Amino acid sequence: MSINVFHLLETVLSDDVVRNLSGRFGLSPDLTRKVTGAVAPALVAAIMHRGSTADGARSLFSTIMSPDVNASIGKQLPELLSSTAGLSQLETLGRDLVQKAAGVNVGALADAVAAQTGAAQSTAFSLTGVVGAALMGILKQHFTSSQGFVGQLPTLLGHQLSSVNASLTDRLASAVGLGSAGAFAGSVLMRLKDVSAHLDHPQPPARPVSASLPPQTLGDSTPPIVAEKRGHSWLWWLLAALALIVAFFALRSCHREEPVQNDQAASAPAAVAASEASAADNASAPAITSAASDASAASAVVAPAPTQDSHLSFTVDKNGVPTITATVGTEAEKAQLVDALTKRFGDGKFNANVTVDAATKPADWLAHLDGLLPLMALPGAEVKIDGSHVELSGTAADAKLGWLDKLKALFGSGFDIGVFNVQKAVADATQSFRDAVKGLFVSDSSCAGSDVAKVLNLQVINFKTASSVIPASAAQDLRDSAKALKACAKQGKPVQLEVAGYSDNVGVAATNLALSKQRAQAVRTFLVAQGVAGSTLKAEGYGDANPVAANDTESGRFRNRRIEFVAK
Template identity: 75%
Template structure:
């Protein structure tokens, strides 16, 4: 037994409900229904698209049946609209459900919805959440009442295609990653049919459906969507059995081999954060024992040694810049070294030692000579470092007298931490990179600084506000663009600061820029950096910041703020950066 989601949605969004929403959003009822009517087919198309792979269908079904989805929303919606808190919670829950169910960017959908209908961006953003919560609630109510299972999902989704085709535009289809509306319509049924053969189709357990099913809702408890009668349990089971038989014969011709298992996402490497950067895990991470592709590429063509000598005038000032050395070692033990030293003599000493240890053409060195750089004290201990430069997977960064180990160099069993402490002595600060501590330090810096933005005499200049916001950390999970709970408090404080400036008549316009490191597929990193930027923009808007004041863009591995040779450098490069507009 299937349903027409769009017909049920019209029942949920009754004239009285739409009128109440219109009053809340300051629109006419006709215009509110127009925006909701444009959002519904786009949302359903995104849901259908997610159900075209076995894993996608299972994830979608899990989201539909999750505790966040509200099967009672049909009669609960008028009650939720009566309070600002209830409506806000509904909108936020709906957007979160859509993100989990579809993988589509709700912020991008809202932008396209606003452009197509002429609605304010904030209104389109809010209504997308309400419509999303309603559709997911309708689906959960159906599967709960019929005791449905994931194998029935493709057929149910396919039944929604005529309604989707009637209203889905190319603009909205493109915004949610479906290409054109025609392309989506031409392929979706065959894809849903293919996936159905790979999903479970259990025999129903013969027992009566309970008169009511206690389920967690957004707030409170109210009657279910359609106010249906609960008698005649035998009729429910007859209809369910008939639906199962029909589905069996319809799908048995669709047997196909399941698509090759997708490449498993590699774990994110630990990383560090200095104040002024926002961390995020990348789309794909290299094995901890692998060096960046640049090292192996350089090996194939022989060692590359570059040195640029900065001319120093007779009256050059005293050096003020810390010397730098970082290296990473590939699987075969070939190192790639990056360094900044103050004199040509130091450059020569480093290159000669590397050549003696590894042989000509068996390492890559990129050395910059800058007269403003202080003497390289680590050169006195270079002989003790050279064996570590041959350890596959080792990563070391030295800035002045601070030495940081990561990768294989940080392995406690190898004992390099203690060896280097003995080698360098008490004049050097030597440690293993700790991502949790780095994040905690940066978060504390942000929370100390953001307090100043709430003072009545604080600056609302875009550059000043962005400087403070860039102290916080948004530490995304590997491959995810869902804002982590650990970042929620700081982003809420950021939203409060932006709203405070607006109330003082000094609104701030910002671009939310997403960046990645250089590890993994370049195109995938670029796409994920954009998704994360939109996710942060969406979250700030959900806290009351005007969408019109926030732009979002992803830049992939462009504009690195640190070397990608070490974990800490990659961590700093994976960031969300706020830029004043």
């Protein structure tokens, strides 16, 4: 059964939710509806486009069913919006999900929505995250409750086309990379139908038909299978009776000829007796076979489906020796990876740490391993793959070497492939922080230490190498942080925080520890200079302890070099 995601989205974004969002962003409810009404068709169209290839549909379905997507968002959204921190986390998660699911450039979409509706770009940016989180939750809830599978996804997406056509403008279509709205509408349905034929459509397991139920009418062309079985039911009874007689005499013979020797032999009569009882209850061999099939099918349904993305990351030292870390779902996938590495580099000429976890989804990147192996020999190369997301850094990101274009051609449209860019990462973090911190300036904002810390931790203070001087790019964010802390103190709710400094693991550990302490102290000093009470802030450095990401790629080291605010 299909759904209309637009109708469900209107239900999730109820009038109460819209009024809440309007108050948060200083908009009228009508303008808030206008913004969400522009965002929704653009996101659905981008998702339809991603689902119009086989690899894209698999990647999209994997993202929808991932643990990051909240299938209960329809019920939980009012609670999530009740705090500034909750709203901020929802926005960030939603933007990440639509980027991961459909490759949407959220900034470009926000620009287009702002130009079309008259709302501020920052507001459109924030509401895109909220709509994205709600949309993904609606899709997950549908597939979870209906036990759906990837083969149903293209059909479901195709059913949304009429609603998309009603609201999608050329400006919005262009912002999400679809060209014109007319060109998209004219081609996407055929592509969705085509890809549906190339995806698996598992059939539900057959169930035995109760004799007390009337046979179903399947159409004139359906053979009368049930009636034919009834005509020969005496044969099955006869076979069952013969099987019981043979089993009975075989059992008596076993008792006369051989005493019980051990526990295994002792259990044999019970097993035969159980077979006899089973035969008596079921009355026929076909029914027993059907019951066994049903039990097997039920067991397969109960087994939990894999939920986490497969992972591959590697770094290559100056001598061209790679160090590989991977998580796959089966021993066969592990063997495939290790065999390919051994064939390419030889025994003992690479370092590999491959983990098998049954909760991991199939590693689609294994199909493109031959194209990755040459990159694994490039000194200084760094690559990280999580599911269908590929990130290049180090020499792998060198535009002159052209690996970005090579991998895009190798992997195809089902994978999201990009180069880690520090400036963009800082800019995205800055935007997220500035959207969220506004909520700390309103009179009814939460001054709970955990809520304030979550918002302050959205900012990135990107120190220069070996420096503890506050960078100019972070000054305004820290001034806003001080403003929020002073507002809470003015309400009589001072927030006690630890300013914790961390580093990556590159270099000497003792040096990193000292530098992390200096940076934490620099941030504390800056905030105190802005009027925050020194008694509410404590600075401490922890070096490379407690990493939040692996240090084997540039993006991981970037995340680990951080200032973290901890509520005390």
